[in-house]
Amino acid sequence: MSVERRHLLRNGLSIGSLTLLTGCDFSDSNVVQRVLADFSRWNDRVQAALFSDNRLAPTFPAERAVKDFRYNAWYGPDRAPDLKPDDYRLMLSGLVADKRPWTVAQLYALPQVSQVTRHVCVEGWSMIGKWTGAPLKTFLERVGADTTAKYVGFECADGYYESMDMPTALHPQTIMAFYLSDEILPRKYGYPFKIRVPTKLGFKNPKFVTTIYVTNVRPRGFWTDRGYNWFSGI
Amino acid sequence: MSKPDREQHVQTHALAVRIAHWLMALSILIMIGSGWRIYDSSPIFDFRIPVWATLGGDVETALAVHNDPGVATAIAWHFAAMWLLLLGYLLFVGWGVGSGHFWRDFLPVSPRSFLRDFIAAARFRLEHSLGEYNAVQRVFYWGVLALVALMLLSGVAIWKPVQTYPLVSVFGGFQGARLVHFLGMALICGFLLVHVALVILVPRTFIAMVTGRASEPLAHRKSETVS
Numbered sequence: 001m002s003v004e005r006r007h008l009l010r011n012g013l014s015i016g017s018l019t020l021l022t023g024c025d026f027s028d029s030n031v032v033q034r035v036l037a038d039f040s041r042w043n044d045r046v047q048a049a050l051f052s053d054n055r056l057a058p059t060f061p062a063e064r065a066v067k068d069f070r071y072n073a074w075y076g077p078d079r080a081p082d083l084k085p086d087d088y089r090l091m092l093s094g095l096v097a098d099k100r101p102w103t104v105a106q107l108y109a110l111p112q113v114s115q116v117t118r119h120v121c122v123e124g125w126s127m128i129g130k131w132t133g134a135p136l137k138t139f140l141e142r143v144g145a146d147t148t149a150k151y152v153g154f155e156c157a158d159g160y161y162e163s164m165d166m167p168t169a170l171h172p173q174t175i176m177a178f179y180l181s182d183e184i185l186p187r188k189y190g191y192p193f194k195i196r197v198p199t200k201l202g203f204k205n206p207k208f209v210t211t212i213y214v215t216n217v218r219p220r221g222f223w224t225d226r227g228y229n230w231f232s233g234i
Numbered sequence: 235m236s237k238p239d240r241e242q243h244v245q246t247h248a249l250a251v252r253i254a255h256w257l258m259a260l261s262i263l264i265m266i267g268s269g270w271r272i273y274d275s276s277p278i279f280d281f282r283i284p285v286w287a288t289l290g291g292d293v294e295t296a297l298a299v300h301n302d303p304g305v306a307t308a309i310a311w312h313f314a315a316m317w318l319l320l321l322g323y324l325l326f327v328g329w330g331v332g333s334g335h336f337w338r339d340f341l342p343v344s345p346r347s348f349l350r351d352f353i354a355a356a357r358f359r360l361e362h363s364l365g366e367y368n369a370v371q372r373v374f375y376w377g378v379l380a381l382v383a384l385m386l387l388s389g390v391a392i393w394k395p396v397q398t399y400p401l402v403s404v405f406g407g408f409q410g411a412r413l414v415h416f417l418g419m420a421l422i423c424g425f426l427l428v429h430v431a432l433v434i435l436v437p438r439t440f441i442a443m444v445t446g447r448a449s450e451p452l453a454h455r456k457s458e459t460v461s
Binding site for chain 1: 276300307311317
């Protein structure tokens, strides 16, 4: 622990000084990226320690929820996957007892809760929305997931992939959102459901989820692979 | 250096002060540069910071590798440097309080003495003597210490608005905290400009902050009015 911290400090100092003293931006060098990744892993641990199972994200009165929620993806809304309820199946894998696929009708029949919470984007913008759906915890229990495992991973129809720590997956506000603003989740927002997790940044809320898996090997994430912090709690 | 102290002005800085000073200097510059890149990804005001002034690597490279304009790297810089800043700040404040450096050198200060020295400085009549802080300097150092504390607090509020929820409401919510964080940055930039300009005018202070000691003969002093 202390060795790691010393290591972080020494590398951080020398890289930072080098960048500033020479006036050059060394950000793209492998060494800098490696040191920044070390700090990012350290921050993962700090955030996991800060996270509390029973601390709830602030909720807001329903009238503060934005009706026309901001569309955000690396592709345009017309290119969003168009999943049909008749063909769609949610697949399960990993440390799950019952791996039978789920239909949309089965999913939408799960007990549901509503939340009016703030979606915070890593870029800095934020927006309050109303989401309704089944707590992920309820679902994980139904399928006999090993909730003592470390991670839950998601794969999506648009090629996106995400993952989170088990404590966050079991948090009461982490839901499989079937509705946005009281309407069935529109195609461009991730039909048939998105994971809504108000204790994490926006990019940790995957849409068009087609597979959920439970594992002890830390899964990757689409934006994490592109340099963003993995835990990304808020 | 060989002359006895009573014949010269001497500026000394303890090792802890120098380490803390350079830790903060380094981390604040990294945080400003990376913060500007992060700001550009979702500007609060009607302007963007020119990319060349920001920290986060080459935009084209980032677009190719990260599929974003270097915001991932800027955020990684920001959340790495924050630990260095926290460390430097705690060391500086801890040493300042514990050793008596704050009370000895930054106090007393009053609105009257500030006004007097400020007017003198504005007329270029304020003498600088190594090792002594005039009232304007004292106010500036207290001010920037308070500003860094404000930046740490508003920064934590933005970083963890859920886990530190009551904190974010102190700043008027998430967007309020972003605004405070930006304005605090602007004030710190203002401090840095003045601070560096004065160091250029009196380069011995730079030597003192690096080596721990600098001196100038008493004869260099034109008047004895500054206490």
